[in-house]
Amino acid sequence: MRQMSWMGSAIDRDSVRTFAPFSPIFHEGDSTAEFFEIVQGVARSYKIFPDGRRQIIAFAFPGDIVGFGHGSTYRFDCDVIEKTHVKVIPRSSLLLAMRNRPELSEKLLDMAAEAVAGMQDHSILLCRKSAIERIASFLLRMASRQSAPVVGKRLSLPMCRVDIADFLGLTIETVSRSLTKMRTMRVIDLPDRGGFVIRDLVKLLLLAESEIGSA
Amino acid sequence: MRQMSWMGSAIDRDSVRTFAPFSPIFHEGDSTAEFFEIVQGVARSYKIFPDGRRQIIAFAFPGDIVGFGHGSTYRFDCDVIEKTHVKVIPRSSLLLAMRNRPELSEKLLDMAAEAVAGMQDHSILLCRKSAIERIASFLLRMASRQSAPVVGKRLSLPMCRVDIADFLGLTIETVSRSLTKMRTMRVIDLPDRGGFVIRDLVKLLLLAESEIGSA
DNA sequence: CGTCTTATTGAGTTTAATCAAAGGGTGTGG
């Protein structure tokens, strides 16, 4: 969920908070008194199940909103994977703004629709795509978050393998093998931990099969 | 998306339309001039991809709303799998109601949040559960849509195997094998096409692993 | 420099997909 800047003056008094790596923004079950715009850094939303399985629902980058679009309590946990600055927006200020400006509500509904559509695409990615297609789609998405998908430039991949695996519904071994394969195919480079380079954008797009989930 | 009855007088002038089996309610790309409440029957929402794969996004039963929560155009196709009566709600009447009653907007946002949460649960079902867990979860959901999950009563399963497969991200063969296995285990009965009977609710809940996706 | 964590690589197993064929209703026409 992005681009809330049109909210304008309604959120002038928001405060910015800083989170240390791996500290929580909120927990499942906490009441939704506020939501959060990532200013700098990366957050991850996830659910942990009784059997220990973890599903990462989304990564949030600067400009993204987390915690919005829940009911009265959060439906999952959210923490940050590196030092992160977060703008805290009181729920009440949004509700106030909605009453003052009804057209805002329509916009928010559209945003919610966008979120639903995004989840649908992600579902399809999870159940219809092969491991390598998922990784390729994921890398393209990571790339488009920090610049246009550029060949040759080092792009940041701030999350560890197990996070990628838990986001894509794979194991870390499969993630690692797929990345290695793509490196062998000269589609990407892996210069260091936490970074990757696109060497052949056309092949990467082909691997991702483009139209699903690369949005 | 359910329980829109609180909309009350805003939708008094809605008309009811009847759709013959497999006729479309709307297509992807159509403009969202209206949305639809299923009065009687069953609808399915789905996307078809360039490679021919089809993903059924949701089944809609009486009381459910379809077509709500898109942007200005529908994001997928929707048709009915049996003779279905549908209440047509003009989008304009909802927007009007929102302006007149701001608290409605909050309720709609909550509904959207609900939809997002539902999609998240479905994602998890699709990428974390085995075939038999998915089928068990699906049967429980089907059961809870028509009554409390009751042992011994014939429950309707109106969609064909290929629809179940495309909803759960499986093949029809796997769906069929899983159902057969559950029948062999005396968990369910399959008295006829389009129906099933729960014989052992406890085992069925265990197979579904309950907490994920049975909501 | 050594330890600890994270990532990679390898071997074997499991699950579901694929390919292929047979069975079972339903409906139509003789």
Next chain:
DNA sequence: CCACACCCTTTGATTAAACTCAATAAGACG
């Protein structure tokens, strides 16, 4: 009413993909 055809479903055999278990390698950090 029966026979046939069609569609949907079930069952079987094989294959392929990803998971599991296990070991090694590479960074990060004190």
